Amino acid sequence: MDFIKHHIALIEKEIVSIPFPQQPSNLYDPCRYIFKLGGKRIRPVLTLLAHELYNSNFQKAVPAALTVETFHNFSLIHDDIMDNAPLRRGMPTVHTKWNTTIGILSGDVMLVHCYKLLADHYSGDELSRLLKVFNRTAAQVCDGQQMDMDFETRKDVSIDEYIEMISLKTSVLLGCALEMGAITAAAPIEDAAHLYEFGKNVGIAFQLQDDYLDTFGDSSKTGKQPGGDILAGKKTALVIECIEAASESDKVLLDEILHGQSSDKIEHVMTLFNKYTIAEKTRKLVEEYSHEAIQHLDKIKVDQQRKQSLISLTDFLLNRQH
Amino acid sequence: MDFIKHHIALIEKEIVSIPFPQQPSNLYDPCRYIFKLGGKRIRPVLTLLAHELYNSNFQKAVPAALTVETFHNFSLIHDDIMDNAPLRRGMPTVHTKWNTTIGILSGDVMLVHCYKLLADHYSGDELSRLLKVFNRTAAQVCDGQQMDMDFETRKDVSIDEYIEMISLKTSVLLGCALEMGAITAAAPIEDAAHLYEFGKNVGIAFQLQDDYLDTFGDSSKTGKQPGGDILAGKKTALVIECIEAASESDKVLLDEILHGQSSDKIEHVMTLFNKYTIAEKTRKLVEEYSHEAIQHLDKIKVDQQRKQSLISLTDFLLNRQH
Numbered sequence: 001m002d003f004i005k006h007h008i009a010l011i012e013k014e015i016v017s018i019p020f021p022q023q024p025s026n027l028y029d030p031c032r033y034i035f036k037l038g039g040k041r042i043r044p045v046l047t048l049l050a051h052e053l054y055n056s057n058f059q060k061a062v063p064a065a066l067t068v069e070t071f072h073n074f075s076l077i078h079d080d081i082m083d084n085a086p087l088r089r090g091m092p093t094v095h096t097k098w099n100t101t102i103g104i105l106s107g108d109v110m111l112v113h114c115y116k117l118l119a120d121h122y123s124g125d126e127l128s129r130l131l132k133v134f135n136r137t138a139a140q141v142c143d144g145q146q147m148d149m150d151f152e153t154r155k156d157v158s159i160d161e162y163i164e165m166i167s168l169k170t171s172v173l174l175g176c177a178l179e180m181g182a183i184t185a186a187a188p189i190e191d192a193a194h195l196y197e198f199g200k201n202v203g204i205a206f207q208l209q210d211d212y213l214d215t216f217g218d219s220s221k222t223g224k225q226p227g228g229d230i231l232a233g234k235k236t237a238l239v240i241e242c243i244e245a246a247s248e249s250d251k252v253l254l255d256e257i258l259h260g261q262s263s264d265k266i267e268h269v270m271t272l273f274n275k276y277t278i279a280e281k282t283r284k285l286v287e288e289y290s291h292e293a294i295q296h297l298d299k300i301k302v303d304q305q306r307k308q309s310l311i312s313l314t315d316f317l318l319n320r321q322h
Numbered sequence: 323m324d325f326i327k328h329h330i331a332l333i334e335k336e337i338v339s340i341p342f343p344q345q346p347s348n349l350y351d352p353c354r355y356i357f358k359l360g361g362k363r364i365r366p367v368l369t370l371l372a373h374e375l376y377n378s379n380f381q382k383a384v385p386a387a388l389t390v391e392t393f394h395n396f397s398l399i400h401d402d403i404m405d406n407a408p409l410r411r412g413m414p415t416v417h418t419k420w421n422t423t424i425g426i427l428s429g430d431v432m433l434v435h436c437y438k439l440l441a442d443h444y445s446g447d448e449l450s451r452l453l454k455v456f457n458r459t460a461a462q463v464c465d466g467q468q469m470d471m472d473f474e475t476r477k478d479v480s481i482d483e484y485i486e487m488i489s490l491k492t493s494v495l496l497g498c499a500l501e502m503g504a505i506t507a508a509a510p511i512e513d514a515a516h517l518y519e520f521g522k523n524v525g526i527a528f529q530l531q532d533d534y535l536d537t538f539g540d541s542s543k544t545g546k547q548p549g550g551d552i553l554a555g556k557k558t559a560l561v562i563e564c565i566e567a568a569s570e571s572d573k574v575l576l577d578e579i580l581h582g583q584s585s586d587k588i589e590h591v592m593t594l595f596n597k598y599t600i601a602e603k604t605r606k607l608v609e610e611y612s613h614e615a616i617q618h619l620d621k622i623k624v625d626q627q628r629k630q631s632l633i634s635l636t637d638f639l640l641n642r643q644h
Contacts, residue, residue: 027468050642078430079371082423101471102425108400111430112457115437119453127453131441135434142431146349149423279566 023188030094030106037089044069063121064180074110137176144169171203194296200293201293211236227266233258245276350418352428365499366391372503385443386502396432460497466491493525516618523615549588554620555580567598
């Protein structure tokens, strides 16, 4: 990602400058810690890139970019508690390194700091516009997380519901990151809306592809042994599509295999996936959402040349492992 | 509290109108549930009363009042998880009725809804001013909760530190409620600041008195058997004052009694409290903070008559059980 290395470097520099107080250290050390665990910083970079469509000096977009990254890290802390996850990026999660109570509270204060970043750096109509998209998105991310948890105990989740869930849980934040960048550049309202839809659809395509690659990916490119999701019995897009397409007896069979401990688990599930052309169906969905994303990007009224970074980033996200 | 019964009735009516979505029900039912458990609604009433100092039509203050009450209820949901509390107002806490995961997430979405209430109803400078006091207060409440947890494992907490903790954990939200009401009435900045200090100091006095009454209160007035805090071994203002004043051997003795299970526990602690005039010391502190509060109220540049409701509410909070 050479073309955005300066953006990433700036975000890394700014993240450590977020003025979290020193005390109480049990509250603010976890906030600094989760940021130090790293990450691709895709979301804040999207904010800067959206701003750059209209204004080459993206300094004004930085607090909005940090807001999005702070929100993302808040959600990681709380999600890790909810998912009982011991590790995050190979390091102990906050609630493991400290405790659950500290995890809850430091997440809370990070969410408050998102709003501090906005209110301390923006005002007037700009602040109102930023808050509206950010508030809506933040609530949607909670909705998506709850839907994800509700789906764990449901057997009748449709692929449309699944896409709605991943859209809320992860994709709207990409849209929000871009729209906030546009707002800080005083972009036209329609452009900001198209950027939001572009980001949301890229996010959905990315998530679906993530499910696809875990099972059908080339391990020499993904660096992972295929079938991890199948071994874990995860209810991925592939599983949900298979349930939608399968005969009653194959549905029962898929459920049995996924929840069983057979040594041929991956092979058996793959047989069913192949019978119902799940790889093709999923690739088609990824293409549809990618196409939808690019259509929104096309409608934005700035020179095509200026869109190159966003196009390259989309290519990177959606094609790197094909 | 006849003089504010109309204010309370309005808040109760408005609370059920907060537009929480219906779905996902596991996320938003807990938000509606915690509000239904009731409460004195002191905080939102303070917002309305502060507004009324300047403008008899307090309609414009209602969303700010609801913001403060929503924040208070968010903090109850998360605090109950942290405190492992099974009951709240005699009913199951959210994480008991649902589960911890739902408690964390519904608290999160309530915090987001605080900001929705602000951003959807205010704009321009007014929104910026509201956000600044609300953001600062929300972070301080987290700081106070963390300090409270940190104090559990410390033996050297001073009374000044304890007062700082209760101030952050509970009192600043009273100040914030008042200041936000003043802001929605376009009150002068100095008045808003005095109202904040008035509320904060009333809050501190109230909390200290709460500790006092639990041990020295008249049970025919408090309706509670005195000594509950002592039986629970709680580190109240009284205990901390006693540790500060006591000889080394009495410190050790107090610690032993508080953490022991003697049937004379209350009597033994009371003997030490009497030896070091803890009742008098605490009453003096309550009076100091009450006096400080009233001094700030006096400095507000509106007719004394208009302040009557706030004075009556302060009397109600600070004198009802003397």
